Structure formats: structure tokens, C-alpha cells
Amino acid sequence: MFNGSGTLSRTLAVLVALFILIPMLLVAVMSFGQGSSLRFPPQSFTLDSYAAYFKSSSWTIPTLNSFVIGAFSAILALAITTPAAFAFTLYDFRGKRLIRLLVMMPLMVPFIVMALAYFFFFGRIGLLNTMAGVIIAHACLSIPIVFLIQSASLKGFDWTLVRASQACGAGAFTTFRRICLPILRPSFLVAGLFAFITSFDETVVALFISGRAASTLPRRMFESVRQESDPIVAVVSTLLFGVVAAVALIVAARQRRAARPANR
Amino acid sequence: MTENDAPFLRLDAIVKRYPGTPAPAVDGISVDIQRGEFVSLLGPSGSGKTTTLLMIAGFELPSEGRILLEGRDIVGLPPHRRNFGMVFQNYALFPHMTVAQNVAYPLELRKIPTAEVRATVGRYLEMVGLSGLAGRRPTELSGGQQQRVALARALVFSPPVVLMDEPLGALDKNLREQLQVEIKELQKSLGITLIYVTHDQSEAMTMSDRIAVFNHGRIDQIAPPDRIYRRPATRFVGEFVGDSNMIEGRAIAGEIGLADSPLGRITCTDGTSVLTSGQPVLVMIRPELVRLSNRPTPQNGARLVVSRTTNYGDRVLVEGIGPNDTPLRLRVSAREAEDCRPGSQIDVAWDPEDVHVLPRSA
Ligand SMILES: Nc1ncnc2c1ncn2[C@@H]1O[C@H](COP(=O)(O)OP(=O)(O)OP(=O)(O)O)[C@@H](O)[C@H]1O
Ligand SMILES: [Mg+2]
Numbered sequence: 001m002f003n004g005s006g007t008l009s010r011t012l013a014v015l016v017a018l019f020i021l022i023p024m025l026l027v028a029v030m031s032f033g034q035g036s037s038l039r040f041p042p043q044s045f046t047l048d049s050y051a052a053y054f055k056s057s058s059w060t061i062p063t064l065n066s067f068v069i070g071a072f073s074a075i076l077a078l079a080i081t082t083p084a085a086f087a088f089t090l091y092d093f094r095g096k097r098l099i100r101l102l103v104m105m106p107l108m109v110p111f112i113v114m115a116l117a118y119f120f121f122f123g124r125i126g127l128l129n130t131m132a133g134v135i136i137a138h139a140c141l142s143i144p145i146v147f148l149i150q151s152a153s154l155k156g157f158d159w160t161l162v163r164a165s166q167a168c169g170a171g172a173f174t175t176f177r178r179i180c181l182p183i184l185r186p187s188f189l190v191a192g193l194f195a196f197i198t199s200f201d202e203t204v205v206a207l208f209i210s211g212r213a214a215s216t217l218p219r220r221m222f223e224s225v226r227q228e229s230d231p232i233v234a235v236v237s238t239l240l241f242g243v244v245a246a247v248a249l250i251v252a253a254r255q256r257r258a259a260r261p262a263n264r
Numbered sequence: 265m266t267e268n269d270a271p272f273l274r275l276d277a278i279v280k281r282y283p284g285t286p287a288p289a290v291d292g293i294s295v296d297i298q299r300g301e302f303v304s305l306l307g308p309s310g311s312g313k314t315t316t317l318l319m320i321a322g323f324e325l326p327s328e329g330r331i332l333l334e335g336r337d338i339v340g341l342p343p344h345r346r347n348f349g350m351v352f353q354n355y356a357l358f359p360h361m362t363v364a365q366n367v368a369y370p371l372e373l374r375k376i377p378t379a380e381v382r383a384t385v386g387r388y389l390e391m392v393g394l395s396g397l398a399g400r401r402p403t404e405l406s407g408g409q410q411q412r413v414a415l416a417r418a419l420v421f422s423p424p425v426v427l428m429d430e431p432l433g434a435l436d437k438n439l440r441e442q443l444q445v446e447i448k449e450l451q452k453s454l455g456i457t458l459i460y461v462t463h464d465q466s467e468a469m470t471m472s473d474r475i476a477v478f479n480h481g482r483i484d485q486i487a488p489p490d491r492i493y494r495r496p497a498t499r500f501v502g503e504f505v506g507d508s509n510m511i512e513g514r515a516i517a518g519e520i521g522l523a524d525s526p527l528g529r530i531t532c533t534d535g536t537s538v539l540t541s542g543q544p545v546l547v548m549i550r551p552e553l554v555r556l557s558n559r560p561t562p563q564n565g566a567r568l569v570v571s572r573t574t575n576y577g578d579r580v581l582v583e584g585i586g587p588n589d590t591p592l593r594l595r596v597s598a599r600e601a602e603d604c605r606p607g608s609q610i611d612v613a614w615d616p617e618d619v620h621v622l623p624r625s626a
Contacts, residue, residue: 158354158356160354161356161358163321163350164350164417165358166344167344167348167350167427168344169344169347169370169373170369171342171344174373178369182360183358183360
């Protein structure tokens with residue numbers, strides 16, 4: 001089955017890819033349709049909906065919100081998780097397993113439960129319907145994935161490099177800045193990217209707590225589908241898919257370059 | 265004691281207990297090391313060599329005792345303030361830096377001007393034979409080349425003391441021998457004080473000014489290589505370093521340098537002070553110092569029945585059984601070994617000068 005030519009596995013891979021891609025392609029085709037409602041197949045093809053998207057502030061503001069919330073929640077998650085990941089890798093302490101469980105909690109608790117909790121809690125402390133509230137909530141949601149990625153990269157880190165650096169005359173801070181950080185940066189960036197994506201496509205919590213003022217893109221899309229059945233939703237989906245595909249291709253290309261032996 | 269006649273580096277009754285372990289990893293070590301000296305820490309796995317080195321480097325704190333550099337206690341100094349060079353077994357090169365950047369790192373940390381850094385790095389890379397590879401990444405180098413970079417990085421800031429923990433342990437035999445010579449020559453020409461951990465006795469023998477033999481967290485003996493080899497202080501040292509025959513005997517009352525043993529009377533010229541009357545002693549004779557003899561000898565010799573021969577190419581190890589079922593080993597040339605078929609009888613002899621005597625308790 002897993003023979004050298006790999007014809008079967010290649011066929012399977014293509015089928016799986018098609019299975020995932022076809023709905024996306026349908027949406028992409030719809031985004032070029034004419035008229036004010038979603039229809040498949042479209043009667044004729046235009047870029048009207050694209051123009052409408054970029055002109056309508058009811059779409060561009062949530063888009064901007066999503067980018068800002070995504071970026072800041074990623075930074076916040078990294079800031080919280082980096083020291084924790086170091087501590088978990090380097091030290092043994094009482095209650096380590098319990099705390100690890102707590103850190104992983106957002107992965108296990110249903111988002112709707114988290115959303116309700118944030119809704120009541122943030123209502124009390126005045127964070128409901130604010131950007132800050134969404135940023136904090138999203139940072140919490142992405143902590144498990146960030147923690148897992150960072151822990152994995154720290155586990156693979158060669159800690160004798162720290163001793164080597166100290167033996168060269170570097171104190172703890174210089175060692176962190178000049179040795180640990182540059183070596184760990186790529187995987188920390190990946191962790192941050194995952195946090196960003198977690199925030200960017202999170203809908204449930206955003207629906208509960210983002211309100212009008214801090215409305216995110218998924219929330220806006222959700223409302224649009226329910227109320228207007230506007231073809232702009234298809235435009236947004238297509239754009240998002242295009243961006244994600246581009247990022248994935250860039251990462252893949254960089255990885256391929258890194259795997260190749262460097263030129264002498 | 266004034267600072268001037270203080271030893272360069274002194275370990276003073278160092279003890280290290282790791283939390284949660286019953287026996288101390290290092291159990292009361294005292295050593296004086298002179299400036300420019302090459303001292304090897306030799307011993308079996310788990311005997312405390314690395315722990316000792318890490319305490320000198322400052323990565324572990326001694327539970328007891330002091331470490332004095334030119335009379336000053338340095339126990340409180342963190343590793344990066346001790347100014348010691350260090351080479352690790354797994355090279356520990358910084359993967360995101362080129363060869364030249366790795367070697368320049370200690371100099372940059374010391375705020376040396378760029379032009380001087382470049383010149384010094386160039387000089388040290390040439391010293392370790394890597395001038396052409398300055399721009400490469402560590403992953404693009406062979407193991408031997410990587411360890412040369414690590415060597416240059418440890419030496420480039422002219423540290424007063426350089427510490428190495430089995431630096432050649434990961435290399436194959438030929439490369440290891442080549443680098444042994446290079447390290448020794450660098451150490452001599454630069455006048456470095458070098459503390460070198462190894463469990464390879466031949467490495468310790470060929471490179472060191474003195475060898476400290478570790479045994480369960482203690483130093484059984486610290487002495488020049490030939491003394492360690494010919495006059496081991498304990499049975500452990502004699503058996504750990506090189507091959508040996510250990511024969512249990514007893515000093516003869518009223519005689520100087522004479523011991524009774526299952527192989528008959530053995531005379532010796534050294535270590536006679538341990539031979540007080542009736543004392544149980546251990547007589548050590550190195551197999552290569554036992555020779556075939558064409559006639560039986562009343563003293564310092566025996567008649568053996570050969571039980572086994574093993575050919576090592578350059579020499580042949582002959583194992584035989586002497587009087588009172590006492591085993592004895594000797595090394596002979598391949599031609600001599602032709603007379604030593606298993607089962608045959610041979611006469612062997614040794615010189616009193618080559619006999620070493622220890623108290624049996626040691
Ligand atoms: N961090 C540590 N925590 C607890 N025990 C340790 C630690 N490091 C070493 N030990 C113990 O201390 C003893 C001495 O270890 P050490 O590493 O100094 O030996 P070594 O002579 O360097 O051995 P090897 O030749 O295997 O490197 C061993 O019994 C080891 O298990
Ligand atoms: Mg060791």
C-alpha cells in the first residue's frame with residue numbers, strides 16, 4: 001500500500017485536498033456574482049461586491065478591529081506564556097501538573113461556556129463591548145496552543161548553549177538576548193501566528209462580548225449572513241482564504257529553503 | 265600564607281551533595297594546581313569528575329569547601345565573572361552564528377574594539393587550522409572542526425584557566441589522537457592552565473602533567489602519569505590505569521623489601537616503607553614487565569601453565585596459572601608467543617625494580 005511510487009497515497013492526498021477546497025471554491029465563485037444577494041451559480045461575473053466591501057465602513061472597521069485584536073491578543077498571550085514555558089521546562093515545583101492542567105483549560109472548556117463566563121464577568125468590571133475585553137479573552141483562549149508550541153521548542157533547545165554563553169562571559173540577560181532569543185525566535189513567531197489566527201477566526205466569544213464598538217470580522221460576517229445574505233460575505237471569505245493560503249505558501253517555501261543545505 | 269606563595273588554583277576540601285542523593289557526588293577533594301599546568305581528572309563514570317569541573321566553572325555551588333584562585337575565594341562569583349574558558353563534549357557552538365562570530369563572542373562581551381576582535385579571531389582560527397572556514401555555520405562543519413571552533417572560542421580571550429569536559433569523547437579514534445596532540449601543543453605554547461576531564465586513561469597519560477584519579481567522589485591519587493602508572497597509591501588506581509597483576513602477599517618479618525606470596529618470594533626496591541613485618545600487602549606487577557625466562561627462578565619468577573592467549577596485533581596477552589592457582593598475565597611479542605600455546609608450561613620472571621607494593625587496605 002505504501003509502495004515506493006506512492007500513487008495511491010498521492011491520489012488520496014489530492015482527494016482530501018479537493019474535499020477541503022471545493023466549498024471554498026464555491027464561495028470564491030459566488031463572490032464574483034452580480035446582485036445584492038448570494039446565489040449559486042452566479043448569472044454574470046463582476047467585481048462589484050469587492051468594491052462594495054472596501055467602500056463600506058461597516059465592513060472595513062470590523063476588519064481593522066480583527067487585525068488589531070489579533071495582534072494584541074497574540075502579544076499578550078506570548079507575554080504571559082513565555083515565562084511560564086521557561087519555568088515549566090527548567091524547574092520542578094509543587095503543583096506543576098495542576099498548573100499545567102489549568103493552562104490547558106481553554107482547550108477543554110467549550111467556547112460557549114467561556115463566552116458566557118466572560119459575558120457576565122466583563123459586564124461587571126466594565127470590559128464588555130470593549131477592544132481590551134476581546135483582546136484579553138482571546139489571549140486566554142490562545143494560551144494553550146502558544147504554551148504547547150513554546151514548550152516543544154524549549155524542550156528541543158540545547159541548554160548547554162546557555163552554559164557555553166556564560167563561560168564566554170555573558171550574564172543571564174545577555175545570554176537570553178543573544179543566544180536563547182535568536183534561536184527560539186522562529187518557533188515563538190509561529191506560536192504568535194497561531195495565537196493571531198485563533199483570535200482572528202474566533203466567533204463565539206466575540207459574538208457575546210465584542211458588541212458594536214469592538215465588532216470583529218467573524219461577528220460581522222455572522223450578522224450579515226443572518227440579516228442581509230449580502231455577497232460581501234463571500235468576498236471577505238475569499239480574501240481571507242487568499243491571505244491564509246499566501247501565508248502558508250510563504251512558510252512552506254521558507255521551510256524548504258531552510259531544509260536545503262546552505263551554499264558554501 | 266601570602267598571596268605570592270599561594271598556589272594558582274586551590275580546591276580546598278570540596279564537598280558536593282546533590283539534593284535527594286544519599287552519597288555525596290564529590291566527597292572532600294583538595295588539590296593545588298600550578299599556573300600553566302595540565303591536570304586531568306580521570307575516573308570511571310559517576311566518580312564526580314564533571315561535578316568537580318562544574319564547581320570550578322561556577323555552574324554548581326560546593327556544599328562545603330573553598331575554591332581559591334591566587335588566594336582569593338571565587339565560590340561566590342557567578343560563572344560569567346570567573347573568566348574561565350570552557351569546552352564541552354557536545355561542542356555547544358551557537359548555531360545561529362558563523363564560526364567567526366562564535367569565536368568573536370567572548371571578545372565582544374569584553375567590549376574589545378572591532379578591529380582588534382577581527383584580528384584576534386583570525387589569529388585563533390589560524391591556530392586551530394580553520395582559517396578558511398570563518399564564514400561557515402557550525403552545522404556545516406565536521407565534528408572535529410566543530411570542536412576546533414569550540415577550542416578557539418574557549419582560548420580567544422586568554423583565560424587564566426581553561427576547563428574541558430571530555431572534549432574529544434564524541435570523535436573517532438584517529439581524530440581524537442590528532443586533537444590530543446593539538447590541544448597539548450596549544451596548552452604548552454600559550455601557557456594555559458588546563459583542567460581536563462576524561463575517562464580515557466591513555467588520553468590522560470599522553471597529555472597531562474598530573475593526573476587526578478577519581479574514585480567515588482574522592483581523589484585516590486594525584487601525580488604525574490608515570491608515577492600513577494608505576495606507583496599507584498591504591499589498588500583502585502593500579503587496576504583502573506592500565507592492566508595489572510595484583511597478588512595478595514604478606515611482608516616478611518625482619519626482612520627489608522621482601523614479601524611472601526602464593527607465587528613465592530617477591531623482592532622489591534620501592535615502597536619498602538609499607539613493608540612492616542607481617543603486614544598484609546598487595547604486590548602489583550604490570551603484565552608488560554613480566555618476561556619469558558628460559559629457566560626457573562627461585563625469587564621474582566614463577567612457572568605457569570598457559571590458559572589463554574589473546575593477540576592484540578602489537579603484543580600478545582598471555583594468561584597463565586601459577587603456583588597455588590594464582591593467575592598471572594604477561595604481554596609478549598608475537599614471536600615469543602609462539603612458545604605459549606594454551607596448556608604448555610612457561611617460566612616467567614620480573615625485575616625487583618618493577619614490583620610495586622601497597623598495603624592491602626588501600
Ligand atoms: N544534577 C545532579 N543531580 C543529582 N545527582 C547528580 C547530578 N549530577 C550528577 N549527579 C550524580 O553525581 C555523581 C557524580 O556525577 P558526575 O557527573 O560528576 O560524574 P562523572 O565522573 O562526570 O561521570 P561521567 O564519566 O559519566 O561523566 C553521579 O552519581 C551522578 O549521578
Ligand atoms: Mg562527566
